[in-house]
Amino acid sequence: MSDTNFVDYVKIYCRSGKGGRGSTHFRREKYIPMGGPDGGDGGDGGHIILRGNRNYWTLLHLKFKRHLLAGHGGGGSGKLCSGKKGETVIIDVPCGTVAYDAETGEYMCDITEDGQEIILLKGGKGGRGNNHFKTPTNQAPRYAQPGEPFQERRIVLELKVLADVGLVGFPNAGKSTLLSVMTTAKPKIANYAFTTLEPNLGIVSYRDHRSFVMADIPGIIEGASDGKGLGLRFLRHIERNSLLLFLIAADADDIHEEYRILLNELAKYNPELLDKRRVLAISKADMLDEELTEALSADLPDIPHVFISSFTSLNLQKLKDLLWSELNKDGEYIKAADNVIVHRKLDIKAIELDDEDDDFDFDDEEEDIEEDWDDDEDPDFDADFYYREGEEDDTVK
Ligand SMILES: Nc1nc2c(ncn2[C@@H]2O[C@H](COP(=O)(O)OP(=O)(O)OP(=O)(O)O)[C@@H](O)[C@H]2O)c(=O)[nH]1
Numbered sequence: 411m412s413d414t415n416f417v418d419y420v421k422i423y424c425r426s427g428k429g430g431r432g433s434t435h436f437r438r439e440k441y442i443p444m445g446g447p448d449g450g451d452g453g454d455g456g457h458i459i460l461r462g463n464r465n466y467w468t469l470l471h472l473k474f475k476r477h478l479l480a481g482h483g484g485g486g487s488g489k490l491c492s493g494k495k496g497e498t499v500i501i502d503v504p505c506g507t508v509a510y511d512a513e514t515g516e517y518m519c520d521i522t523e524d525g526q527e528i529i530l531l532k533g534g535k536g537g538r539g540n541n542h543f544k545t546p547t548n549q550a551p552r553y554a555q556p557g558e559p560f561q562e563r564r565i566v567l568e569l570k571v572l573a574d575v576g577l578v579g580f581p582n583a584g585k586s587t588l589l590s591v592m593t594t595a596k597p598k599i600a601n602y603a604f605t606t607l608e609p610n611l612g613i614v615s616y617r618d619h620r621s622f623v624m625a626d627i628p629g630i631i632e633g634a635s636d637g638k639g640l641g642l643r644f645l646r647h648i649e650r651n652s653l654l655l656f657l658i659a660a661d662a663d664d665i666h667e668e669y670r671i672l673l674n675e676l677a678k679y680n681p682e683l684l685d686k687r688r689v690l691a692i693s694k695a696d697m698l699d700e701e702l703t704e705a706l707s708a709d710l711p712d713i714p715h716v717f718i719s720s721f722t723s724l725n726l727q728k729l730k731d732l733l734w735s736e737l738n739k740d741g742e743y744i745k746a747a748d749n750v751i752v753h754r755k756l757d758i759k760a761i762e763l764d765d766e767d768d769d770f771d772f773d774d775e776e777e778d779i780e781e782d783w784d785d786d787e788d789p790d791f792d793a794d795f796y797y798r799e800g801e802e803d804d805t806v807k
């Protein structure tokens with residue numbers, strides 16, 4: 411996984427900012443005796459926010475920036491000055507990113523829309539300054555709230571590509587070729603199995619400026635669920651597709667058998683995949699004559715089908731029409747993002763993560779925080795000057 415640019419798992423360390431401490435301060439000015447408390451509030455700590463950004467399509471950018479620290483809130487100070495807010499960190503991720511807790515594998519949240527923002531970790535609220543605590547009986551409170559603490563968590567982000575149509579087929583079935591003729595994508599194509607090692611996406615333009623997204627994933631073979639071939643590692647990229655386009659080459663020995671194997675492997679990965687709509691395309695139909703086509707079509711799996719050729723463009727428009735009508739079948743277009751999927755708990759041990767610099771050293775940071783926190787101490791403060799017997803505490807009667 412490390413030698414490719416397609417990164418669909420990444421483990422990051424996130425820490426929100428802690429809230430700044432409220433200030434304990436008293437107004438001291440010439441000719442204003444007993445000016446009263448004027449300690450300002452601490453600033454709020456920054457959040458860690460996950461934001462969908464359609465300009466990204468992998469998690470590669472996070473592989474090199476795995477420690478995301480929001481700023482701490484500044485302490486409040488005298489004259490009712492509030493502390494400055496900690497800087498919020500926004501993590502841009504591609505649509506289709508799912509966040510899990512890295513220790514337990516528990517599902518946290520899911521980003522499906524461009525611009526969608528979810529607070530992953532909340533920054534601590536700033537503490538209130540002593541000005542808030544004055545009461546008729548305690549006009550000079552000598553306390554203020556500390557800020558709320560920060561939150562930290564290790565998080566695994568997983569990308570499940572959002573496409574409307576997912577291509578499913580054996581290696582060499584012509585999936586990448588189809589993507590290259592239907593869209594402007596330029597996937598690698600060659601006459602051997604497993605040319606495609608990572609998913610490719612393309613946008614298919616349809617009539618009247620409409621379009622849908624098609625994803626080409628590596629080929630699946632029998633036993634993929636036991637790790638054969640490229641295994642099922644990429645199947646999660648079709649989990650969110652509204653529709654699965656099965657591609658079986660016209661020269662396959664047994665179309666029924668290939669279809670059955672594919673379905674079986676999908677079911678082993680996640681039985682819910684079988685609830686998706688399916689369309690069958692018999693590819694490389696340029697190799698068939700009319701007679702053969704007729705003979706084959708008499709006995710095909712019972713789903714909408716079409717014979718196509720990426721070389722001669724045979725029936726490509728018909729395929730688009732079929733896909734479009736299936737996508738809109740129940741009267742309403744179902745976007746990939748709207749497909750409700752149940753996010754299963756992530757098996758952290760089963761995925762390859764690159765954790766080499768997990769023991770990150772935060773020492774320098776800590777020193778900064780301490781400095782921040784001490785800045786409202788007032789060495790000249792003479793508390794006795796402000797307090798009169800019996801009024802020091804509300805509880806004293
Ligand atoms: N005759 C004919 N050959 C085709 C057609 N489409 C693809 N091919 C050939 O089939 C071979 C495999 O094509 P790919 O698009 O790489 O197949 P794939 O399904 O993406 O294969 P993997 O990435 O290995 O899973 C290539 O040699 C293509 O030239 C077609 O419509 N007609």
Ligand SMILES: [Mg+2]
Binds near residue numbers: 585586587606626
């Ligand atoms: Mg391919």
